[in-house]
Amino acid sequence: MTLEIDTGSGLMPAHVWEPAGGTGPGILLLQEIFGVSDYIKRRAVDLATLGYYVVAPEIYWRLDDAELDESAPDLLDQAIGLMQRLDWPTAVSDSVAALDYLRSRELGVGIVGFCFGGGLAFNVAAVSPPDALVSYYGSALPQLLELAPDVNAVSLHHFGDADDYLKPDAVDRIVAAVDRPENEIYRYPGAGHAFDNPMPAFHHAEASALAWSRTEVFLSRHLPTA
Secondary structure, X not given: OEEEEEOOOOEEEEEEXXXXXXXXXXXXXXXXXOEOOHHHHHHHXXXXXXXXEEEEEOOOOOOOOOOOOOOOOOHHHHHHHHHHHOOHHHHHHHHHHHHHHHHOOOOOEEEXXXXXXXXXXXXXXXXXXXXXXXXXXOXXXXXXXXXXXXXXXXXXXXXXXXXXXXXXXXXXXXXXXXXXXXXXXXXXXXXXXXXXXXXXXXXXXXXXXXXXXXXXXXXXXXXXXX
C-alpha cells in the first residue's frame, strides 16, 4: 500500500505495511542510500510481522531522475550521486512529517534506519523525539554528534568492527556521545558497513541475524505491540 504525506511543501510518497491485526505502534523506516529497495521492503515486512504499522517514505522524492536500477553494475555510484544531491535539512523535515503522520495515530512511534537512514533517524530523533530509535551503522553520525544531548529517546546502535566507512575511532566517538545507561550499543567482529544488506558485497550473515534478533527484543521492550 502507498500513501502521500503532506510535508507542508508537497506530497511525499510513502510505502505502508500493516500488521495482521490492522493496527499497531508505528515504525518510521528510513532507507539506505539505495532508496526504498527490495531489501528495505523485506525489513518492512519483518517489522509488520512483529505487529508494527510501518511507513517507509521515499526520501529522494524531490530529486529528478531518482529511480535506481538495483541490477545495474554502477548501482552504488548512482546511489552516492543521489545522496550528494539531497538537501539534508529538507530530508530531516520530510522525515519528521512522516513521523508526525505516525504519531497522529496515537499508538506510539519508533524509528528504524539503515546506513544513510541510520544517521537521518538520529537527526530526526533530535528534533522530534520518538519512543524508541534503532540505528544501523549510521553513516552521518560522526557529523551529527553535537545533536546527541537532544536525542532523548532510548536507542539501539549497531556497528561492524570491520567497517571501512565508519572506522573504529569514529565509532569510538559515536559510542562516547550516545552511551547512556538505557541505550544499547553493539559492535560486531568481522562485519563491515551495511552488514545487514543481503547483497553479497555487504552481507555478514552472523552479524545480520544477531543484530536483528537484538532489534526485535529492543522494540518489544520499548515499543510493545500488545
